[in-house]
Amino acid sequence: MAKGLEALLGANLDVTKEVYIPRLKTTFTxxxxxxxxxxxARLRATTGKDNVDAMTLSYVMISMACVDPDFNDKALKAHYGASDDVDCVGKALLPGEVQKLTTEISTLSGFGNEEELLEEAKN
Structure with a gap:
């Protein structure tokens, strides 16, 4: 069997990672x-004619990818006075935390520096 086919047949799309958030002294999954x-996510962040709002896209990605905490939690939304899960992300996190989480989610989802990933795979 070819290596690529074998890899796909054994692949798991359910990939998670814990990300430490220093200000909160805890990890998000x-x-x-x-x-x-x-x-x-892209559709939810699209405004007007094919205009994707990058910040909204980050908030939506975090809301969708965050296993813990759940930004759709009723108590969490009430605490931050948020109208929905995406609004809660924007109100609860600092810009650097949004960036950190978005980067980790993107990397887990297959977007990342291919050269770094290749080096890591070799080692």
């Missing part, structure tokens, strides 16, 4: 987003 989830 994030998961990789599927193609369908990524498309849904």
């Amino acid at each position: 994030v998961k990789a987003l599927t193609n369908a989830e990524t498309a849904k």
